[in-house]
Amino acid sequence: MKANFSFKRYQILLTKELKERNTMILKLAGIMSLIIIGIWLTSILITGGEEVSPLFRFGMMSTLLVVSMIIAPFNLYKSYNHPKKGIDYALLPASVCEKYLSMLTIVVIITPLAMILSLVTTDIFLSLITPSVFPGFAINAKNLGMIDISSIYEILILQWGFIFGNFLFKKSKVTKSIFAAIGIYLVLGLILASTVKVVYAEEINQMASFSVQINSLDDLLNNHTLKEVPAMRLVMYIIYAVTYFIIPVGSLSGTFLKMKNQQY
Amino acid sequence: MEFNEHKPIYLQIADNLCDKILGGEWQPEERIPSVRELGTLLGVNPNTIMRTYDHLQSLEVIFNKRGVGYFISKEAKDTIIAAQRNQFIQEELPKILKKMALLGINPSEVLI
């Protein structure tokens, strides 16, 4: 048991990883805050101090957070599977389990928290000094109320996929990961669309105005019209299982296996 | 320290240490560097130095005080001189005599 996981060693490892990466994390947080400052400056200098609503800023900040979460694994753990640079980390006396968990701790928890802290502080600071431009804080009860567990989970699924991409691909990791992500969603979308087309072939022929409004997987699952058709229901559940279960579990365990079996 | 192409290294190091004793740089009953110290100094494998010390010990030039280190024997100088005289008379002198005979040099020509 101790061979695979020792909490003390995990702590030492986490400390080491953070001390080596703190500048990179701070840089990333700085860039994100600079974008908020950029919006603020644009409003003051270009649009003559027109106000930027808390809702807009909240949306902007959420987007930046998601972007930083996707960039983080590439930025912080780029050289892990590099044939030369990766040796140093692979031979560091800690178990794969400890390395894996410390990596996830930094990429999934610590980096996003640093981003949130940096973004929120910047927003609060700017709205305090120029209430006319930034009226009210972006973080308020109303905006926070819009966050639901499933959207947080969807962001995490996306991030885990990119973490896996970072360990799976050796060269042009970012591009390949993005294309892989797009590819997977296209395939899922095509399966869904073609099922709809087959199942509703008659209706589509009869009514040119047939349309289904789907913005998220939740919409899809709560769509009663679709649910009533057994074939549709099956496809929906498959897609649901793939997105919410197989992809994240596959990404996380795939990353672990890649770390464990990487050869240099 | 420069090594030549003929003798094994451990013997060359032994010769060098003997020269130090004959030259008075190392005095009888003095402690000499440990195997590791000398190995580090010369950048030579410690096992080679170990062989050198074993060799010198078997010639009774040095001795080992357990747990303390290696020391130069009281009689080291005499032992070395005796050994080197022996080697000179048996190995080097015949070669010189042979060469002198070959070149027709009379011993009286070189004796001062």
Next chain:
Amino acid sequence: MLKIENLNFSYSKHEVLKEINLNLECGKIYGLLGQNGVGKTTLLKIMSGLLKPKSGVCNVLGYNPFKREPGFLQELFFIPEDFVGPDIEVNKYASLRGAFYPNYDGFKFSKLLTDFEVDGRSKFTKLSFGQQKKAIIAFALSTNTKLVLMDEPSNGLDIPSKSQLRRIISQASTDESCIVISTHQVRDLENLIDPIIILDTNDVLVNASVEEISSKLKFEFRDTPDKEALYCEPTLGGYLTVNRNETEVESKVNIETLFNTVLMNKKTIKQIFKK
């Protein structure tokens, strides 16, 4: 401490190591020699758990290296030929990583850095290739691991650093540790490496101490060539020959000459060194 049995390895279809058997003991500084491409680096990488053998056994201190268990990694240090350090200070690198090695000695590290004339306060990225290499060698030897594997350590080092390297390695070797050094630059490490291992693609041709080699082979300097010799090479003012040693007298083992002799007489050499 290290045992390899019937080891096979290939890169996709290119076979590198074939049925290799090797035994390494504590308290020695092994010199691993071999022509380009026989798989010296591959062998070191298998020993350190970076590559997985296709078949056969590699056992280091009772561990299977490729499992990369912390207990094994704590006792191993592998220095790759072209080490490139991360973008942090040398001292910071050492103190952060030293914590993972139970026998790490920080004082030794600073001393070795001073010996090597490397400034520990600079970042790896600011140092030359040779300086980076000296820094990682200093760190490796300060971790006091039982097994240290070095791939071409003298590559990229200037002349004074090479003799410094010999001293430092000699100093670092202990009765409990085993150091394996692969090298092309035999002269850089002559008198330091002993035993000598000569690797061929499908065989370990020699794994013998210098003492054993000089008791079995006679290295001689002659005025005339020797046609009967195992090996004969013209040098300045004569010929360097290698024969079987039938006497009790030992000669100095010239490793370059030994290497050439072995390559030209693989079968005979195997027989001479058969145990």
